[in-house]
Amino acid sequence: MGVTINDIARICGVSRTTVIRALNDTGRISDATKARIRQTAQENGYRPDLLARGLAMSRTYTIGVVVLNVMNQHFAQIVNAVEERSRNNGYGVNIMLHGQDPALEQQQVNRLLDYHVDGIILSSVNAEGSYADMLKKAPVPIVTVDNRVGRGLPFVGVDNRKAVYQLVQKAIRKTYRRLVFLCPPLSRRGLNLYVHEERRAGFLEAVKDAGFSDYHVIECEDYSDRCKSLLLPERGTAFICSGDIFALELMKFFRGCGFSAGMEYGLTGFDGTSILDYVVPRIDTIDNHEKEIGHAAVDMLLSLIEKKDCKTDLVIPADYLNGRTL
Amino acid sequence: MGVTINDIARICGVSRTTVIRALNDTGRISDATKARIRQTAQENGYRPDLLARGLAMSRTYTIGVVVLNVMNQHFAQIVNAVEERSRNNGYGVNIMLHGQDPALEQQQVNRLLDYHVDGIILSSVNAEGSYADMLKKAPVPIVTVDNRVGRGLPFVGVDNRKAVYQLVQKAIRKTYRRLVFLCPPLSRRGLNLYVHEERRAGFLEAVKDAGFSDYHVIECEDYSDRCKSLLLPERGTAFICSGDIFALELMKFFRGCGFSAGMEYGLTGFDGTSILDYVVPRIDTIDNHEKEIGHAAVDMLLSLIEKKDCKTDLVIPADYLNGRTL
DNA sequence: ATGAAAGCGCTAACAG
DNA sequence: CTGTTAGCGCTTTCAT
Numbered sequence: 001m002g003v004t005i006n007d008i009a010r011i012c013g014v015s016r017t018t019v020i021r022a023l024n025d026t027g028r029i030s031d032a033t034k035a036r037i038r039q040t041a042q043e044n045g046y047r048p049d050l051l052a053r054g055l056a057m058s059r060t061y062t063i064g065v066v067v068l069n070v071m072n073q074h075f076a077q078i079v080n081a082v083e084e085r086s087r088n089n090g091y092g093v094n095i096m097l098h099g100q101d102p103a104l105e106q107q108q109v110n111r112l113l114d115y116h117v118d119g120i121i122l123s124s125v126n127a128e129g130s131y132a133d134m135l136k137k138a139p140v141p142i143v144t145v146d147n148r149v150g151r152g153l154p155f156v157g158v159d160n161r162k163a164v165y166q167l168v169q170k171a172i173r174k175t176y177r178r179l180v181f182l183c184p185p186l187s188r189r190g191l192n193l194y195v196h197e198e199r200r201a202g203f204l205e206a207v208k209d210a211g212f213s214d215y216h217v218i219e220c221e222d223y224s225d226r227c228k229s230l231l232l233p234e235r236g237t238a239f240i241c242s243g244d245i246f247a248l249e250l251m252k253f254f255r256g257c258g259f260s261a262g263m264e265y266g267l268t269g270f271d272g273t274s275i276l277d278y279v280v281p282r283i284d285t286i287d288n289h290e291k292e293i294g295h296a297a298v299d300m301l302l303s304l305i306e307k308k309d310c311k312t313d314l315v316i317p318a319d320y321l322n323g324r325t326l
Numbered sequence: 327m328g329v330t331i332n333d334i335a336r337i338c339g340v341s342r343t344t345v346i347r348a349l350n351d352t353g354r355i356s357d358a359t360k361a362r363i364r365q366t367a368q369e370n371g372y373r374p375d376l377l378a379r380g381l382a383m384s385r386t387y388t389i390g391v392v393v394l395n396v397m398n399q400h401f402a403q404i405v406n407a408v409e410e411r412s413r414n415n416g417y418g419v420n421i422m423l424h425g426q427d428p429a430l431e432q433q434q435v436n437r438l439l440d441y442h443v444d445g446i447i448l449s450s451v452n453a454e455g456s457y458a459d460m461l462k463k464a465p466v467p468i469v470t471v472d473n474r475v476g477r478g479l480p481f482v483g484v485d486n487r488k489a490v491y492q493l494v495q496k497a498i499r500k501t502y503r504r505l506v507f508l509c510p511p512l513s514r515r516g517l518n519l520y521v522h523e524e525r526r527a528g529f530l531e532a533v534k535d536a537g538f539s540d541y542h543v544i545e546c547e548d549y550s551d552r553c554k555s556l557l558l559p560e561r562g563t564a565f566i567c568s569g570d571i572f573a574l575e576l577m578k579f580f581r582g583c584g585f586s587a588g589m590e591y592g593l594t595g596f597d598g599t600s601i602l603d604y605v606v607p608r609i610d611t612i613d614n615h616e617k618e619i620g621h622a623a624v625d626m627l628l629s630l631i632e633k634k635d636c637k638t639d640l641v642i643p644a645d646y647l648n649g650r651t652l
Numbered sequence: 653a654t655g656a657a658a659g660c661g662c663t664a665a666c667a668g
Numbered sequence: 669c670t671g672t673t674a675g676c677g678c679t680t681t682c683a684t
Contacts, residue, residue: 004678005678017655020678027654033654051676052381055662057678070406076402083422116375277574332661341671343670378660382662382676
């Protein structure tokens with residue numbers, strides 16, 4: 001399309017090789033010709049063809065990112081952090097979405113691989129055993145975030161389990177008499193719901209350790225009525241939601257019934273979504289530290305790409321954000 | 327890296343060309359060899375190298391998307407719609423962010439160009455005259471969304487001006503005595519704020535046409551106090567915000583002062599952000615139809631890529647979403 | 653200090 | 669129906 005390295009070579013009356021050396025500052029070359037070549041390259045608006053370069057070097061200085069979508073604040077924040085960090089390290093990003101479809105996820109990963117990205121950051125929803133093996137065999141490093149995929153794959157995430165554990169302890173101290181944990185349907189065939197499973201595990205562990213008996217786990221999609229039937233009078237029930245959206249939806253539903261969060265019942269979300277800034281009463285939630293996750297994932301990936309050794313498993317504490325609903 | 331077309335050719339004892347023909351279903355080839363080649367390609371997990379293919383064909387079946395960021399619901403929705411529509415038409419997307427930095431925006435566009443994307447969908451913040459020319463000279467079509475960039479570039483967007491015009495008419499009918507329009511600082515050097523300018527234009531046009539005199543435009547970042555000083559008693563003032571976030575922030579501020587939206591003052595946002603579902607009272611807003619925008623932009627771009635003729639300027643009406651604050 | 657030549661993996665024009 | 673050849677634009681030995 002545009003002006004190529006051959007054009008510059010011809011104009012300057014030198015060989016392609018010399019032009020390369022001038023532009024990439026590699027090898028020995030006289031300062032005079034270097035300056036001259038750079039000058040004409042500039043003047044003619046030369047820009048390297050990244051496909052050709054990638055093909056020749058099998059290195060693209062691009063990292064791939066695969067997440068569920070970007071409508072969800074959680075992923076949007078991760079994507080943002082990853083993009084920024086990558087760019088500051090001289091890498092571009094290629095963002096792909098899988099919409100919670102394991103097959104599509106694999107396609108997107110393959111597409112990135114076939115485009116020779118130098119590494120991938122992946123928030124997977126795939127739970128097939130064979131899938132983890134494929135990822136491990138990939139020609140470039142892959143760092144998983146959010147959900148673990150098999151064992152041994154590089155991972156960055158927050159300590160979901162512990163966060164919920166502490167949340168439950170807090171709820172018990174606040175003398176709730178019944179605890180309800182709300183999450184999407186787990187153990188859906190082939191679907192990786194690691195973070196939700198971890199949160200549920202934290203919930204169950206906590207009630208068990210505390211010898212607390214009146215607890216419930218609701219996994220169904222249609223939770224409103226069940227939740228309503230679990231309300232105890234006098235602020236007796238606390239709902240621990242595995243995600244802020246669940247909490248918001250529940251609060252909306254209960255408001256319709258005339259119950260308000262923090263008064264008639266307890267409520268917590270999970271994710272620290274910025275939306276919550278505008279909702280009253282402020283919902284108690286957990287900060288997922290997406291920015292840190294994104295940065296750490298990039299740092300880990302770049303280390304792996306450059307074959308520096310580094311920790312390949314990082315679990316960051318998730319912090320409690322005080323609200324007025326627990 | 328992986329298995330190439332040469333490997334398959336060698337294994338099958340045929341030439342590369344034959345393999346190509348078998349795989350791409352092009353040219354004449356015997357069904358027998360075709361089947362055999364496809365079989366072995368399958369077995370050996372052959373996947374085409376997209377860089378090499380792109381270089382050879384100078385066609386990548388990828389479209390680039392450049393937006394401000396993905397934290398903002400507006401762009402997230404557009405990105406989602408674009409990704410989906412592209413994928414359903416056999417194209418992948420390459421999403422890049424510019425964070426409202428005109429220089430970075432240009433870099434990202436160039437990067438996409440240098441990667442031989444087949445076309446670009448761009449939500450620009452660049453207002454330099456020369457920039458529009460560069461875009462027009464690009465080797466592949468570019469469709470702009472949200473903000474217009476110069477004249478003559480393909481464009482898809484909503485009718486911001488009309489939407490605000492009608493909003494103001496509505497406010498006047500509701501007997502507000504003072505109208506305040508809130509937007510980010512316009513006319514920032516080199517920054518393209520077309521949509522906000524359009525909305526302001528709609529506001530000014532409407533008050534003028536109605537002969538309404540007590541109106542104000544606030545552009546400063548620090549609008550809280552000024553807004554407060556513009557409050558008239560008995561629900562006298564309506565605040566028209568050029569964006570839902572402004573509306574939410576203002577509502578939060580006023581709530582702190584003891585004033586509630588829809589009671590002591592009128593309020594509207596713009597964007598139809600889904601957040602608003604969870605905020606009471608429901609804020610009146612305008613639906614930006616991001617999904618339609620995204621789909622239409624992809625359709626237009628694909629037509630341009632495939633050199634089919636099509637309308638290259640599409641303005642969709644933005645619809646009023648009823649709330650309880652105006 | 654500079655150039656020639658081969659190659660990355662794929663496609664396409666032209667033979668046979 | 670199949671193979672040969674050249675080429676996309678850039679990088680990288682290996683000579684000179």
